[in-house]
Amino acid sequence: MNANSVDRLGSATPADVLRLIRAGHARTRGDLQRLTGMARSTVAQRIDALTEHGLVVTGQDSVSSGGRPSSTLLFNHRAGLVLSADCGATHTRTAVFDLGLNVVAEEVSDLNIADGPVAVLNWLAARFTELLMTAGDEAHRLLAIGIGLPGPVEHATGKPVAPPIMPGWDGFDVPHYLQQTFPVPVLVDNDVNLMGLGEAAIAYPHVSPLAFVKVGTGIGCGIITGGRVFHGAHGAAGDIGHIRVTDHHDVVCWCGNVGCLEAVAGGKALVANLHESGARTNSDVVDRVLAGDAAAVRAVRNAGREIGGVLAGLVSTINPAVIVLGGQIADAGQYLLAGVRETIYARSLPLGTRDLEVTRSRLADRAGITGAAMMTTEHVLAADSIDALVGAVR
Numbered sequence: 001m002n003a004n005s006v007d008r009l010g011s012a013t014p015a016d017v018l019r020l021i022r023a024g025h026a027r028t029r030g031d032l033q034r035l036t037g038m039a040r041s042t043v044a045q046r047i048d049a050l051t052e053h054g055l056v057v058t059g060q061d062s063v064s065s066g067g068r069p070s071s072t073l074l075f076n077h078r079a080g081l082v083l084s085a086d087c088g089a090t091h092t093r094t095a096v097f098d099l100g101l102n103v104v105a106e107e108v109s110d111l112n113i114a115d116g117p118v119a120v121l122n123w124l125a126a127r128f129t130e131l132l133m134t135a136g137d138e139a140h141r142l143l144a145i146g147i148g149l150p151g152p153v154e155h156a157t158g159k160p161v162a163p164p165i166m167p168g169w170d171g172f173d174v175p176h177y178l179q180q181t182f183p184v185p186v187l188v189d190n191d192v193n194l195m196g197l198g199e200a201a202i203a204y205p206h207v208s209p210l211a212f213v214k215v216g217t218g219i220g221c222g223i224i225t226g227g228r229v230f231h232g233a234h235g236a237a238g239d240i241g242h243i244r245v246t247d248h249h250d251v252v253c254w255c256g257n258v259g260c261l262e263a264v265a266g267g268k269a270l271v272a273n274l275h276e277s278g279a280r281t282n283s284d285v286v287d288r289v290l291a292g293d294a295a296a297v298r299a300v301r302n303a304g305r306e307i308g309g310v311l312a313g314l315v316s317t318i319n320p321a322v323i324v325l326g327g328q329i330a331d332a333g334q335y336l337l338a339g340v341r342e343t344i345y346a347r348s349l350p351l352g353t354r355d356l357e358v359t360r361s362r363l364a365d366r367a368g369i370t371g372a373a374m375m376t377t378e379h380v381l382a383a384d385s386i387d388a389l390v391g392a393v394r
């Protein structure tokens, strides 16, 4: 972001001005005059409008080099709050964030997504209400809600589409249902897309594209380019779990096809593989690997090789700068990573892997909630939203 992104010199909107202040490009009214070409009086109008809505505050000038003191303009993170939820199959993380992605309150609870949308969303609304109470006087500043769900979500409407582990959710209007309790914008996306968004925002802010691969019970991938989720036409981009792994055409997947990556290399497959030695959950698989169990190490490394084979296709298609592995099975650490790297490097051309980083998630189990908050604050702070809130003056 630079001053050039203010297209019409002399006519920056309040949103343009806020963006310059948020990015740290403009710290004073003088900076804004210089960057936007607007008259002093117009700059003053924009600042007044933003200040009135609490979005900008003026701080004490600490860098004045003599002469007339000029106050510093600062983006006020606490001008608003957003609620976020990262819903998994059996656990849900809920949180309140301010507009600077700072956590106000956060908690993890058991919640079975298979209980259906009405039960789950009623529970979520109750949790949200309690979390907001911890924000005290600021609770009325709720501006939007962001939700991650463990299944395919139609991007434009926020409705889940035939989610395999979410009976009753197909086509359910999640935003509309929650808006009956909270009359604010409600955004919904697939959990893996949001994990990628969170990881990209915090751990790789200047790296693009980023592919976040979740290896849990199933396998999915979120693709982030330029700080945004790449959804494809409807939101199905990155759904790599059902790419066929040709050597395993005898393995039947829940989707009805045979030889799908997640049917071969997902947590469910690993648990089945290690069933005889007593593994029943993804955590059992990880525990065995970390304890040095040879069969478990071999199974996880082989799963990594299969995943890497599919990711080699992704490397050739989008040339990611970084591939991040997350999800429960990623806790098995180096063995999964080693398998993934092995086949990616073997099957990709040198240019695709020249500076490619393949690594574990740094945000780990907080990637999804961070991404949900990121999606939501970006919506709140988007030019259209700010200009509508403050009143666009052009």
Ligand SMILES: [Zn+2]
Binding pocket: 241, 242, 253, 254, 255, 256, 257, 260, 263
């Ligand atoms: Zn499948």
